[in-house]
Amino acid sequence: MIKGKQSVVFDKPVYIEAVASIVGEKEGQGPYGKYFDIVSNDPMMNTNTWEEAESKLQELAVDKLFDKSGIGKDDVRYMFGGDLLGQLIATSFGLKKYEIPLFGLYGACSTFGEGLSLAAMCVSGGYAESVIALASSHFASAEKQFRFPLEYGNQRPMASTWTVTGCGAAMVTERKTDVRISGITTGTIVDYGVKDSMNMGACMAPAAAALIAANLADMDVDESYYDKIITGDLGTVGQKILIDLLREKGYEITNRHMDCGIEIFDGESQNTMAGGSGCGCSATMFCGSLIDRIRSGEWNRILFVPTGALLSTVSYNEGKSVPGIAHGVVIERGV
């Protein structure tokens, strides 16, 4: 059912059958280390390049997902996947061996939310029984793509974030389980003219605020409808801005907001400045921890909002700002 301007509430229920997560060593040492399915201590993942290593993350996550869900490769109708690299090479090389029809997605770090949204629409629309949504990022391949070579020495600003090495994958099905995707809100591109690519929290916060406000308006509820509102990778700077922006719009989310980027690392001891980022940040946090906290009954309903900074080295060098986007997915416990 179409709701408001940007949202959908699923008439035919959609469920999450299983999730799988894999992360790198640094994430494994973080506060959520023990919740991930696989922690790999080899950043190269036994391959020759950073890009191949990221593909391997996807492969291992998907294999694990097949294991955990009991749904085999032949029963998966579509995959919705993406990463941060140019032309989505981590996804194309990571997923080619499965020969499952694929929609390659780019939503910067919001890709997992985009994937879950489309997967849920696809299943609810009756076009598939089981589909996979996944997203990955790798610290080294992202540094190479967007910043400097790894061995180049430079100083990180305090508002900068640390790209998460990891991949999260979810099996979305029509088969009834204890976690349900009940609705989605699709984000628009929001650009407040921030040009500082090392302050991505500030670039994305307006998009997250707009998305959350749109979701609450479309669903005709207030912020207390959700037990938690969980953003992707705003970091400490972005979190403060988000809360302020929403307060201006008349919503008070201080007590129910959580940010995967702030959670995944211990900023003090792990030297990650404002927090974690990357598609893998919200994807691994969702698959590693958030979904279990819904299953266990700690939360009954959350609004999961992966956030993306639509940054390109080309547009950045040409003097353009860094626009943001966010995608909201409503996840509920039980039927």
Place this chain on the structure above:
Amino acid sequence: MKEKNVINEKKRNEKYNEYVESVTPKASCLKNCIKAFITGGLICTYGQLLLEIFKWLDFGKTDAALFTTICMILTSIILTGFGIYPLITSFGGAGSLVPITGFANSVVATAIEYKKEGQVFGIGCKIFTIAGPVSLYGILASWIAGLLYWVLKLVGVM
């Protein structure tokens, strides 16, 4: 109406950017300066030490300076290869970016990163992506300085 929207958006963006500036934490300038001073000073002391050794070994003044430079570049390359140089710079900032060792780091780090893309299109094309601008505009600046010097000499000022 449309024009008004554009103006409003511009105002909103300006206001937002000011606000972002006010909530974004910044590293302490004084602290960074002190760290850079110590790091840069240590690198220079190391250079001076090498220079004295080469002089003591009876290299001429010019040769001693040349060998000092070469040894400093070599040290930086080795430290980069072991991943130590980036740690020094993340502490020392400009203190280790500005000396010749920082320049060597920027060349070698790029070579290591792009080796996987081949000798020609990887290393060959990309080795100077960070150091290139410094070389280009360094040469341009010295050309302009030379021109000025020549002109000033012609008119008899120098």
